[in-house]
Amino acid sequence: MRTPQNIDPARIPSLPIVETALVREEDSYRFRAQGMDTRLGLLLSAAGVLVALVGNRPSVAGLAGQVLALAAGATAVHGLWPRVDKGVAPRRLRDRYLAVDPTLTRMRLLNTRLDLHAQDEGRLLDKARRLRACALLLLAAATAVVMGRTVEEHDRPDGRIGVGESPDWDWDALYPPDPELMASAEGDAKGLAALKQAARERIEQLERA
Known part of the structure; x- marks a missing residue:
């Protein structure tokens, strides 16, 4: 089909409406892409x-969690690249259509x-798929780490005290009170x-001296 050199604007009266809708x-698109990039950045940090x-x-289990977390980070980086959408080249537009x-x-x-x-x-759909994959990988990594910690706590041998824990010992039986350390009014008077x-x-x- 041959392209006309001149087009009567009256034949395409809805052109401004279409242009406004496209804008x-x-x-x-830019708003949604920016939101996805923000979420991908947060998942990468996590x-x-x-x-x-x-x-x-x-x-x-911790090693499995690390591997899954690294995979999630790689997926997030892949989803963040590239961050800029394509656009019309203004210089080419001027050179080709200035006299048209x-x-x-x-x-x-x-x-x-x-x-x-x-x-x-x-590209936005691909970014959304990578965002979902990253979230699932990170969830699996966190689950593996938590389950590993739970198994370690359950399998810990008796007598081994974990960091931040208090042993379940009978302190009174191990170290009975010392009467000599007890203060009393009678002792103070003596x-x-x-x-x-x-x-x-x-x-x-x-005085005698």
Whole structure:
């Protein structure tokens, strides 16, 4: 089909409406893409924190959790790349359509933006799939770590005290009270009388000297 060189705007009266709707869709795409990028960034940070919490000497379940967390982080990074959507090149638009009929330019530009929008929506769907996969991997990693900690607590041998725990011992039986350490009014009175007697004896010695 041959493309006309000049288009009567009266033949396409709804062109401004279509352009306005496309602008709204492009803004919606950027808003949704930014929200997904934010969530992917949070999941990436959570994956890094989970790997660090497990430590350098993990159990089997902890190691599985670390692997799953690393996979979640890699999925998040893949979902974040690239962050910028494609757009129309202004310089090429000027060079190719500066002397062309304005209605024809608007139609060409509209169709180009529609194709770009379709590509952006495809990338957004791919980003959403990676977001869901990242969330599921991170959930599996957290579950593995928690289950590993639970098994470790259950299988801990008797007498082994974990960090932050208090042993279930009978402290009174192990270390009975010492009567000599107990203060009493009678003991205090005897001590005071002994001090007074010692002071009087010292004074008498000084007077005799």
